[in-house]
Amino acid sequence: MGASLSVPEPQDISTEDRFNVFRGLPLSLSSLAQFIKDGHIKRILVAAGAGISVAAGIPDFRTPGTGLYDNLQNYDLPTPESVFTLDYFRDHPQPFCTLANELWPGGFKPTTTHHFLRLLELRGVLLRVFTQNIDGLERLAGVSEELLVEAHGSFADAHCIECAGQHCVLDWHEQIQAGSIPRCGCTLVIPPPTSPPDEEQVKILRQELSSIVQQKAKAWAVTNWQMLTDLGMKEVRLKEKIAEAEQQTAAFPALLAEWEAGPKDKLCDGFIKPDIVFFGEGLPARFSYLAPKDGGRADLLIVLGTSLSVMPFAGLLGRVPALCPRLLINRQAVGLHDQESPPMFFGNIGLRLTDPQNYRDVHAAMDCDDGVRELCGHLGWTEELNALERAYQLPASGSRPEVPHRKRRQHKLKAVRLRFSHQRFTMP
Numbered sequence: 001m002g003a004s005l006s007v008p009e010p011q012d013i014s015t016e017d018r019f020n021v022f023r024g025l026p027l028s029l030s031s032l033a034q035f036i037k038d039g040h041i042k043r044i045l046v047a048a049g050a051g052i053s054v055a056a057g058i059p060d061f062r063t064p065g066t067g068l069y070d071n072l073q074n075y076d077l078p079t080p081e082s083v084f085t086l087d088y089f090r091d092h093p094q095p096f097c098t099l100a101n102e103l104w105p106g107g108f109k110p111t112t113t114h115h116f117l118r119l120l121e122l123r124g125v126l127l128r129v130f131t132q133n134i135d136g137l138e139r140l141a142g143v144s145e146e147l148l149v150e151a152h153g154s155f156a157d158a159h160c161i162e163c164a165g166q167h168c169v170l171d172w173h174e175q176i177q178a179g180s181i182p183r184c185g186c187t188l189v190i191p192p193p194t195s196p197p198d199e200e201q202v203k204i205l206r207q208e209l210s211s212i213v214q215q216k217a218k219a220w221a222v223t224n225w226q227m228l229t230d231l232g233m234k235e236v237r238l239k240e241k242i243a244e245a246e247q248q249t250a251a252f253p254a255l256l257a258e259w260e261a262g263p264k265d266k267l268c269d270g271f272i273k274p275d276i277v278f279f280g281e282g283l284p285a286r287f288s289y290l291a292p293k294d295g296g297r298a299d300l301l302i303v304l305g306t307s308l309s310v311m312p313f314a315g316l317l318g319r320v321p322a323l324c325p326r327l328l329i330n331r332q333a334v335g336l337h338d339q340e341s342p343p344m345f346f347g348n349i350g351l352r353l354t355d356p357q358n359y360r361d362v363h364a365a366m367d368c369d370d371g372v373r374e375l376c377g378h379l380g381w382t383e384e385l386n387a388l389e390r391a392y393q394l395p396a397s398g399s400r401p402e403v404p405h406r407k408r409r410q411h412k413l414k415a416v417r418l419r420f421s422h423q424r425f426t427m428p
């Protein structure tokens with residue numbers, strides 16, 4: 001997938017502007033810490049992935065051997081990603097339901113990195129955390145909801161994939177645990193058949209057709225081939241419309257009688273899934289709205305524990321201004337601007353970690369927890385980070401996960417009345 005975003009090439013930015021990004025200091029964690037301390041960096045945008053939760057005991061997706069996609073053999077999937085693919089789920093809901101039960105939030109503790117995000121907030125320098133994770137650990141660490149964008153959704157709510165009816169996610173989980181696959185109990189209205197075009201409309205079509213036939217005769221007389229071609233095409237389309245109208249008129253009485261004799265509504269019975277964004281669905285509107293808005297205001301982007309393999313999330317790299325420094329804390333170098341192999345082509349928004357013209361990108365090639373500890377060390381924040389970790393209490397075992405699932409009652413009982421010819425549900 002190509003990135004549609006673009007930033008100026010280094011040579012198109014003045015030497016002075018490029019120099020000023022790090023003010024002549026080395027491109028390093030300690031320089032960035034210095035800029036945060038002296039107030040030069042006030043708005044930090046974070047882009048996080050599965051790597052930040054690995055230390056909590058939740059595997060990432062793509063690390064060979066330990067990543068989730070290397071450990072789905074028992075699910076008998078065509079591809080590992082199928083488990084998060086809408087079309088596959090529609091026909092085979094069981095693998096996702098089993099996996100969702102395993103990944104269900106609760107029981108995992110936030111990592112040092114999650115506490116660091118909360119510390120950024122407490123220090124007043126957190127612009128927003130964009131996370132791809134569905135484990136809810138940012139919230140558990142105390143990051144405020146308004147500073148969080150759960151770009152790949154969460155377990156906070158659930159909807160039917162057919163009629164979009166809302167369902168209680170806690171009930172969904174209970175049914176999964178009991179071994180059943182939850183289906184939608186919404187009632188869908190079966191509308192009467194669409195009325196055929198009335199006589200007046202068909203009469204107008206016939207008049208248009210006879211006018212075309214007359215114009216064609218004139219065009220023949222002057223052998224205007226272009227006009228003959230255009231009129232010929234119009235004639236074909238009009239004849240098709242008239243034939244369709246006649247068919248609809250003929251079929252309508254039987255269809256209406258059938259509808260009148262039959263039921264007026266039906267059970268939806270579609271599969272329900274938590275609001276985790278699947279391949280084939282759009283990201284939440286909050287992501288689309290805030291990514292450009294926050295990107296434009298950021299004065300540091302920190303990318304944490306992600307392979308940057310999934311668009312549009314990975315495009316956050318290109319949302320920040322060309323003079324905004326970018327810090328990657330990840331075991332590997334990812335998102336490189338000269339990356340030419342699939343699945344991603346970052347073009348010039350990619351990180352220029354190995355490029356001699358790099359003037360703003362820093363890679364801390366280490367575990368996230370070590371990277372944020374090192375940064376906090378430079379900032380003099382180590383004690384505060386430790387205090388947050390010490391103060392954290394895991395919810396008592398057996399209690400509900402603290403991820404704010406929506407309340408049980410209202411939407412369970414709410415029968416959504418929709419047209420029979422309902423549309424497939426996609427995320428906003």
Ligand code: OAD
Pocket residue numbers: 048049050051052054055060061062063067084132133152277278279305306307308309310329330331332334366367368369
């Ligand atoms: P990936 O598994 O693709 O990437 C995790 C990255 O974190 C890899 O580069 C690892 O090397 C690195 N890593 C692992 N543990 C680390 C640690 N302790 N410290 C530092 N780095 C570490 O996970 P994501 O990039 O989050 O989407 O995956 C993106 C999306 O792909 C997911 O949200 C999911 C998946 O398909 C959906 O389900 C829609």
